[in-house]
Amino acid sequence: MGRPAGVNGADTLRAIRKAAVSRIYRHGFEAMNLRELATDVNLRLGSLYNHVPQxxxxxxxxxxxxxxxxxxxxxxxxxxxxxxxxxxxxxxxxxxxxxxxxxxxxxxxxxxxxxxxxxxxxxxxxxxxxxxxxxxxxxxxxxxxxxxxxxxxxxxxxxxxxxxxxxxxxxxxxxxxxxxxxxxxxxxxxxxxxxxxxxx
CATH class of the missing domain: 1.10.357.10 (Tetracycline Repressor, domain 2)
Structure with missing residues (x-):
């Protein structure tokens, strides 16, 4: 699933950051799974890597x-x-x-x-x-x-x-x-x- 229509890269990054903060707060950074983070923001894992390469x-x-x-x-x-x-x-x-x-x-x-x-x-x-x-x-x-x-x-x-x-x-x-x-x-x-x- 790619970026929804009308959503720009900055909006996507803000959504990723917000979801990551929530996930890290609940589970810790080491336990944060990028596949699950991608699901949180309705992105394919490959699309998430454009924003979170490392x-x-x-x-x-x-x-x-x-x-x-x-x-x-x-x-x-x-x-x-x-x-x-x-x-x-x-x-x-x-x-x-x-x-x-x-x-x-x-x-x-x-x-x-x-x-x-x-x-x-x-x-x-x-x-x-x-x-x-x-x-x-x-x-x-x-x-x-x-x-x-x-x-x-x-x-x-x-x-x-x-x-x-x-x-x-x-x-x-x-x-x-x-x-x-x-x-x-x-x-x-x-x-x-x-x-x-x-x-x-």
């Missing part, structure tokens, strides 16, 4: 694409903000919104780095460090402004990211707390971690 390269492209979207969305959200406290609140909100809506991409982005070749791994990790550096800059600027004091910039950055990213492992839209309520809680937790006095 499985590991496809995973690298997938993870790089996720990071490009994450960094672009973050830059757009933070544009124009200068006050470190506002930037911290905005970062927390953005991180939770993005990582709960894109839960599957977040999961495979953390779990499947191990499946990349060393050069692919280094490229994706370098992009992750750009995201980390954005938060570290907020923390450093806040310390310079006298809003908080950092015992160790790197450790505090990683601790805060771990706190925020963990929500993706258990958050559910059907859960007891809605996303906006969780954002408020996590904004308070982030400030408390930095030693900022928070009103009850």
């Amino acid at each position: 499985k590991q390269e496809f995973l690298a492209s997938l993870l790089e694409g996720v990071m490009i979207e994450l960094l672009g969305d973050l830059d757009a959200r933070m544009a124009g903000l200068t006050d470190p406290m506002k930037r911290l609140e905005c970062f927390v909100q953005f991180h939770i919104e993005w990582h709960t809506v894109r839960k599957e991409e977040t999961f495979i982005g953390n779990m499947e780095l191990r499946s990349l070749s060393p050069p692919q791994y280094e490229k994706v990790v370098a992009m992750r460090k750009q995201y980390e550096a954005h938060l570290r800059k907020i923390l450093i600027d806040g310390e310079k402004a006298g809003l908080w004091k950092l015992e160790d910039k790197a450790v505090t950055t990683l601790a805060l990211l771990s706190l925020l990213t963990g929500i993706g492992a258990w958050y559910s839209e059907e859960g007891r707390l809605k996303q906006q309520r969780l954002i408020k809680i996590y904004q308070r937790l982030a400030k408390q971690l930095l030693g900022v006095s928070v009103k009850a």
